[in-house]
Structure formats: structure tokens, C-alpha cells
Amino acid sequence: MSDDIIRRDPRAEWIARNRLHPLHDAMKQAGAAEVRGPSGLIRRNPHAVGFIGPNGIKRIDRLNGNSQAGGSRRAAAKTVDLPLHRVETPDYYIAVVPDLIGGRLTAHDKDVLGQAHQLVSAAGGAGAVLTIVFGDIREDSFDKSGVDRLMQFSGEQFEGYAPEARIAALEHIEKSLAPKFWLFPDSVAAGFELGCRLAARLDERPLTQAWQVGPETTLCRGAGGSSDITRPTQRLLLLAPECANPIDETRHEALAMEAVELGATEGKLSDLGQVAVDPNSVALGEAEFILSAGNGVSNWDNFHRAAELLGATEGGSRVVVDDGHMPRFRQVGASGTWVTARVYVAVGISGAVQHLQGIGQCDKVVAVNTDIGCDMVKRAALSVIDDGDEVLTELMKLVQEYRQLEVTDAA
Amino acid sequence: MPPKSVADLRVAALISVGKHPSSGRARRADQDARAVEMGLGLAPGGLEVIHAGNPNETVLRDYAGMGLNKLKVIEQSADADVVPALSEYLSDDCPDIVLTGVRAESGESSGMMAYLLGEKLGLPVVTRIAEIRAITDGQAEVLQALPRGQRRAVRVALPFIASVDSAAAPARQSAYGPAMRAELEADSRGIEIKDEVRAGWEENPARKRPKRLKVVKAKTAADRFKAATAKATGDGGTVMRDETPAEKAKAIFDLLVEEGVLR
Incomplete structure (x- = not known):
């Protein structure tokens, strides 16, 4: 009241x-x-x-x-404040061998890690996802991608193309830890080859192009992608892209595990290194390194020389293609090509929305521009505010010195 | 250029029945045809083309039409595992180079055959080759096709097994006359092992895979609006403004070296 x-x-x-x-x-x-x-x-x-x-x-x-x-x-x-997922003493391991292109996890690798955690939750118990990597790593978000344990094999024998040494390492892990599952990305990169080699060595029948993995049965693409095969789930899986959602709501420990020192394996294959390919013969959509020109470039001879010296595939914005400085198939952006380069150097491109869409999948973008407020500078990992031609000339000098140094070192 | 010096080189190409990706009709498998083409370039005289399966398959004539006089068919039923039969045949008198495609266009298309044969015969396997550059002193230098149009040179001792990538030289046209004249030599003496594991599988035409949805995990309407309309921005990169052009170029150079794109 x-x-x-x-x-x-x-x-x-x-x-x-x-x-x-x-x-x-x-x-x-x-x-x-x-x-x-x-x-x-x-x-x-x-x-x-x-x-x-x-x-x-x-x-x-x-x-x-x-x-x-x-x-x-x-x-x-x-x-x-992502919650930390902790596995103190693992009952079993699920081994994942990612492609790790350029030392970083690809989107496909992250899907495979997501699948590994689905298998852990389906099997129950304290399972740890063990990720096995070879060579150098540049990835800094193993913890956020779902890696509980990380085993790194580094050394000269694992560098470059070394399937025999890598299989020897995986075989050793099979003997010492006996993982419950072996997961590989079924990709054009190393994943498919390593998976097949390990399967042949262990006499396991792998599930290839698996895209819907359950605890009992798995759906695989067969007959060159034109049929679906339902078959029992096996130990060794080669997973198709987008097989599962990547981990994004938990953090993981990514604890380093001691890799065993393996003696030099006697291989029948020897890597002679990558062969120089004419970068302009590579299709723009799949080029790894693109030097792209926009309206800010005025000295075109200089630009072409720089692209040749750097070994980069040439690209261009819509403006320069319309102006006739480059052929139409070199256009990057919404009405041109959607590129997937790892490194994209944009010289004198301010970054129209259509262009930024076209470079959406690029890892590292470098912007060279006179305008600090342009959208490309906001997108780029490294922005240089200067005239494009001047910076390219300086860059060419550095590359020439670098190449000469390499030649004298080799001699 | 294929090496001409190795006169008595013996090459075997393993072929399968392909499947056209859109019509689904049987055809000459693309990568296998490229393997035959590579074999014809390496050793026109010493090339043996081998198929394990049904000798009455008409598609085999498409391979023969590439200029082959003879095709070897190891008779196998449709549900047989061809690896034991092939490894038995090849182990008798092993050729210097065995060429296959990377993945078959029909059946399980696991891509395991080259590796299984390599493991059984104890031969090294080179994957996804685009070209065999040279053969000298019992060593072959092969070019491997990597993603993004790159190539890698690998040296391997003869004999070896190689899977031929789609980046290899395209196969020549098949001619009808030679195809009809070629001899299909059927061999039914080999072993035949039924693939019993496969009998339990269920096979259907491929379902369309669901497209992954872009889920925006935003709590408020303002966050959802921002996610739908925001322009692509990196997470705050370095901006260099007042340095000299040389310093700026050095920063770009360091990034290129660190990323490993400068060769």
C-alpha cells in the first residue's frame, strides 16, 4: 500500500x-x-x-x-574470452596432417581440424587432436583452429619434396601413438599424396573425397565426383573441402610434442627444386604472386620490367584495362578475374568495391598509393604512401642485388 | 624434349575406361590418354598399353586409335580388384617406367593404384608428372605439376611408377581406321580376386552438396547491419608514410622474401 x-x-x-x-x-x-x-x-x-x-x-x-x-x-x-578446451591426459589421439601451404593453415586444413573435433565428440572420452607439420611454420593461430597437440618435424630431410622422409615420420607416429584416426585433406597439394602413401604402407583402405563423415558410415565422392558412395568409416580418411565447419568458438592448447629424431632415410627420389615458370603463362585466377597496376602507374615499361624481375604475374584494375594498357584477361575484380594469390601487390590502385571483391581471397595485400585515405590502404597488410614508379624502381634495385648475392653465394 | 638416346627403353601405360563428366558416357580417360601420349613420345617402339578389365569394351579402341598396334587386356570381371592381377603381370617382366593417370574417372576413383603397385613391386612412385625431361645413366629427371601452375624437377632412378597429371601434353586425336585395325590381345590366365569390401557399399548418383552458409554470429542488430554492409578491411596493417622510397621498398622486399614468393 x-x-x-x-x-x-x-x-x-x-x-x-x-x-x-x-x-x-x-x-x-x-x-x-x-x-x-x-x-x-x-x-x-x-x-x-x-x-x-x-x-x-x-x-x-x-x-x-x-x-x-x-x-x-x-x-x-x-x-x-573464447573458452579454453583442455585435454590433460589424452585417452587417444586423432592425427591430422595439414597441407600448410606457405607455412599457414589453409581453409581446407581448418575444415579437416573441425572434422577431427567432430570425431572426438562422437567417440567420447578425452581425445586430443594431434597435428603433424613438416618444415617451417608461419601460422600463429593453431590454438584457435583446434590444435590440441602440435608435433613439428623440421630439418633438411623434410624440406621441399620429401614424401619418403615424411612417410617414415608418420609411420613412426603410427607405431608409437597409434592414432584412432588419420585425417588428411584430399587436396592437389601434399595431403592426397601423403595420405595415399601412408595408406599403401599401412595396408589400410582409405576413404577418399569423404564429405560427410559419421561415426558409422561415411559418404564419399567416387567416379570422378559423379557418384556418392556410402561406406563404413575407416581409420584413414582423405577429406574433401568443406567436410565440416572449422573451429571458431573454442581455444585449444596447441601444446608442442617432442618429435623423435629420425635418421636420414634413404630415398629413391631427390628434389631438384622448383623450376622457373613464365609467370605470365600462369592463369591469373591461380597465380600465387600478382603485381597489379592501377591508374597511379604512369611508367608502363618500368612496371613490366618490375613484374618480370620479381617473377610476378601481371594484373590490372578496370581503368587501366579500359585505357588499353593491359589486355582484358588481366583485369582483377568483379567483372574480371577473382584472384586467389597469396601475395598481391597493388600499385596505384585506390580500391573500388568491385576490385576489393576480386582480391577477397588474397592472404597478404601490399598497397602502394599516394592517397593515405583510400580503401586499398585500409585492406592492406602493408601500405606505402608514395609514388608507385619510384617505389618500383627502388624495389627492382633491391631484387637485383639479392639475385646477384645468390649467384655469388652459389659460386 | 623426350630423350632419343635411350633406344631400348620399355614403358607401360595403364589405361582405364573413363566417364564423361557431363554426359556420363564411357570415354577415353583424359589423364590415361595423356599417359599413353607421354609413352608414345618416350618410346614409340617399347610402349606397352595395358588394361585390366573387360576385353570387349569398345572404348579401348579409342586408345588404340592413337597409333597403337596392340593393346594388352588382362581379363577381369567388373567386381574384381585389379591391383593383384596388374602387380602379378608387371612383376614378371618389369618395364622401366609405368605410367598411370592420377585418378580414375569411374569406380571408386581413389587414386590409390599407383601407390599400391609401388608398394607391391617395391618401386618408387612419382606423382602428378607433367613431363619426363631426360633419362641418363638409369636416372630420369621428371617435371612435377604443382598447384598454381608451378613445376618442380625431381630425379628418380629407373624403374619407377609415375602418375600423369592433367598438365601433361594433351593426347592426340584418335583415328578410326587404326583403332579398328589394332589387335586387342586378351589374357585370361592371370589371377582374379574379388573386391569383397566394395560389395557392401551403396553407390548412388552424386547428390548436390549443400552450400556452406555464411553465418554471422552477431548479438545485436547494429552488428548484423555492419557485417552485411562493411567494406573489406584488413586488421590494421602497417602504414609507411614519411620514410624515404628506399626504406619503403625495403619493407616490401622483406615481406616478399618472408612470404617466399621471391625466387
Whole structure:
């Protein structure tokens, strides 16, 4: 009953009305939440809403703190509190051998890791996903991709094309840890080859192009992708792309496991290294390294020389193609080619939306531009604010020195 | 260029029945035909083309039409595992180079055959080759096709097994007359082992795979709006503004070296 009676404080009301009263400011601060008018209704003071912005104009934040500036700060905080998935003493292991192209996990590798965790949750118990990598690694988010244990084999014998040494290492893991499953990405890169070699060595029948893996049965693509084969799930799986969703809601330990020192294996294959291929004969869509020109390039001879010296495939924005500086099949962007390069150097390209769509899958973008505010600079991992021709000339000098140094080292 | 010096080189090409990707009709398998083409370039006289399966298959004539006088067919039923029969045949009198495709266009198309044969015969396996550059002193230098149009040179001792990639030289046209004149030599003496594991599988025409949805895990409407409309921005890269052009070029150079694209 007492809740219904509105108690008025005439003195407080009088102080609130009188802006010259010495207690007016303090009273306003304290009672900002709720002020009762004479009729008992809650009165909101429109002058107290919002804050004064940097240019002296009052701003009202109607998004309740969800505006862009606040959002990015919150996003940075959000990455910290992913729950940590911990496996203290694993009952069993699931071995994953990723492609690790350029030392980084590919999207396909992350799908395979996601599949490994699905198998762990289907099998139950404390299973750890053991990831086996060869050679150098540049990946820094193993923990966020679902790697519980990481075993790295490094050394000269595992560098380059060394299937025999790698299979010897995998065979050793099979003997010492006996993983419950072996997962490989069924990709054009090393995954398919290693998986097949290990299967032949262990006399296992692998499931190839598996795209729906259950604890009992698995759906595989057969007959060159034109049929689906339902078959019992086996130990060794070669997984198709997008077989499972990658891990994105947990962090994992990525604990390093000691790799055993293996003696040099006597191989019948020897790697003679990669052969120089004319970069312009590689289709733009699958080129690894692209030097792309935009309206900011004026010295075209210089640009072509730079591309040749760097060994990069040439690309161009719509403007330069329309102006006739480059053929149409070199155009990068929405109406040209969607490129997948690992490194994309954009010289004098400001970055139209259509162009940024075309380079959406590129790993590292380098922007050379005179305008610091352009969209390409926002997208790029490294931006250089300068004239494109000058930077290319300096870059060519460095590359020439580097090449000469290599030749003298070899001699 | 194929080496001409090795006169008595013996090459075997293993062929299978292909399947056209859109019509589904039986055809000359693309990679196997490229393997035959490579074999014809290496050793026109010493090439033996081998098929394990049904000798009455008409598609085999398409291979013969590439200029082969003879095709060897090891008779096997449709549900047989061909690896034991082939390894038995090849182990009797092993050729210097055995060429296959990377993956068959019909059946399981696991791509395991080259590796299984290599394991059984104890031969090294080179995968996805585009070209055999030279054969000298019992060593072959082969070019491997890598993703993104790259090539790698590998040296391997003869004899070896190689799977031929789609990047190898395309197969020549098949001519009708020579195809009809060629001799199909059927051999039914070999062993035949039924593939019993495969009998338990269920095979259907390929279902369309569901497309992966782009799920935006945003809690508020403002975040969802931002995810739908935001332009692609990197996570705050380095910006170099006041340095000299030489310093800026050095930074780019270092990045290229670190990424390993500068060769």
C-alpha cells in the first residue's frame, strides 16, 4: 500500500527549479535517473541527454554504445574470452596432417581440424587432436583452429619434396601413438599424396573425397565426383573441402610434442627444386604472386620490367584495362578475374568495391598509393604512401642485388 | 624434349575406361590418354598399353586409335580388384617406367593404384608428372605439376611408377581406321580376386552438396547491419608514410622474401 503513495520533497523540487541554488548541480547529478514532476509523473530532462562531441556539438548516441568506435573495441575484447578446451591426459589421439601451404593453415586444413573435433565428440572420452607439420611454420593461430597437440618435424630431410622422409615420420607416429584416426585433406597439394602413401604402407583402405563423415558410415565422392558412395568409416580418411565447419568458438592448447629424431632415410627420389615458370603463362585466377597496376602507374615499361624481375604475374584494375594498357584477361575484380594469390601487390590502385571483391581471397595485400585515405590502404597488410614508379624502381634495385648475392653465394 | 638416346627403353601405360563428366558416357580417360601420349613420345617402339578389365569394351579402341598396334587386356570381371592381377603381370617382366593417370574417372576413383603397385613391386612412385625431361645413366629427371601452375624437377632412378597429371601434353586425336585395325590381345590366365569390401557399399548418383552458409554470429542488430554492409578491411596493417622510397621498398622486399614468393 505504501508503494502507491508518492512522496514529494518540496525542497528538492525547489532546488531543482532554481538553477542559481548552490546545491542545484549536485542535486541534478544525483537525481539524474528519476525526477518526479508536480503531478507525480517521471520527468526527463532533454538537456541532460547525450554529451558534447569534440567539435562542440551535442551528440546523442541512440545505438546505446553499439556504434562503430565502441564496436571494434568490444570485438577486441571478445577474442580474449573464447573458452579454453583442455585435454590433460589424452585417452587417444586423432592425427591430422595439414597441407600448410606457405607455412599457414589453409581453409581446407581448418575444415579437416573441425572434422577431427567432430570425431572426438562422437567417440567420447578425452581425445586430443594431434597435428603433424613438416618444415617451417608461419601460422600463429593453431590454438584457435583446434590444435590440441602440435608435433613439428623440421630439418633438411623434410624440406621441399620429401614424401619418403615424411612417410617414415608418420609411420613412426603410427607405431608409437597409434592414432584412432588419420585425417588428411584430399587436396592437389601434399595431403592426397601423403595420405595415399601412408595408406599403401599401412595396408589400410582409405576413404577418399569423404564429405560427410559419421561415426558409422561415411559418404564419399567416387567416379570422378559423379557418384556418392556410402561406406563404413575407416581409420584413414582423405577429406574433401568443406567436410565440416572449422573451429571458431573454442581455444585449444596447441601444446608442442617432442618429435623423435629420425635418421636420414634413404630415398629413391631427390628434389631438384622448383623450376622457373613464365609467370605470365600462369592463369591469373591461380597465380600465387600478382603485381597489379592501377591508374597511379604512369611508367608502363618500368612496371613490366618490375613484374618480370620479381617473377610476378601481371594484373590490372578496370581503368587501366579500359585505357588499353593491359589486355582484358588481366583485369582483377568483379567483372574480371577473382584472384586467389597469396601475395598481391597493388600499385596505384585506390580500391573500388568491385576490385576489393576480386582480391577477397588474397592472404597478404601490399598497397602502394599516394592517397593515405583510400580503401586499398585500409585492406592492406602493408601500405606505402608514395609514388608507385619510384617505389618500383627502388624495389627492382633491391631484387637485383639479392639475385646477384645468390649467384655469388652459389659460386 | 623426350630423350632419343635411350633406344631400348620399355614403358607401360595403364589405361582405364573413363566417364564423361557431363554426359556420363564411357570415354577415353583424359589423364590415361595423356599417359599413353607421354609413352608414345618416350618410346614409340617399347610402349606397352595395358588394361585390366573387360576385353570387349569398345572404348579401348579409342586408345588404340592413337597409333597403337596392340593393346594388352588382362581379363577381369567388373567386381574384381585389379591391383593383384596388374602387380602379378608387371612383376614378371618389369618395364622401366609405368605410367598411370592420377585418378580414375569411374569406380571408386581413389587414386590409390599407383601407390599400391609401388608398394607391391617395391618401386618408387612419382606423382602428378607433367613431363619426363631426360633419362641418363638409369636416372630420369621428371617435371612435377604443382598447384598454381608451378613445376618442380625431381630425379628418380629407373624403374619407377609415375602418375600423369592433367598438365601433361594433351593426347592426340584418335583415328578410326587404326583403332579398328589394332589387335586387342586378351589374357585370361592371370589371377582374379574379388573386391569383397566394395560389395557392401551403396553407390548412388552424386547428390548436390549443400552450400556452406555464411553465418554471422552477431548479438545485436547494429552488428548484423555492419557485417552485411562493411567494406573489406584488413586488421590494421602497417602504414609507411614519411620514410624515404628506399626504406619503403625495403619493407616490401622483406615481406616478399618472408612470404617466399621471391625466387
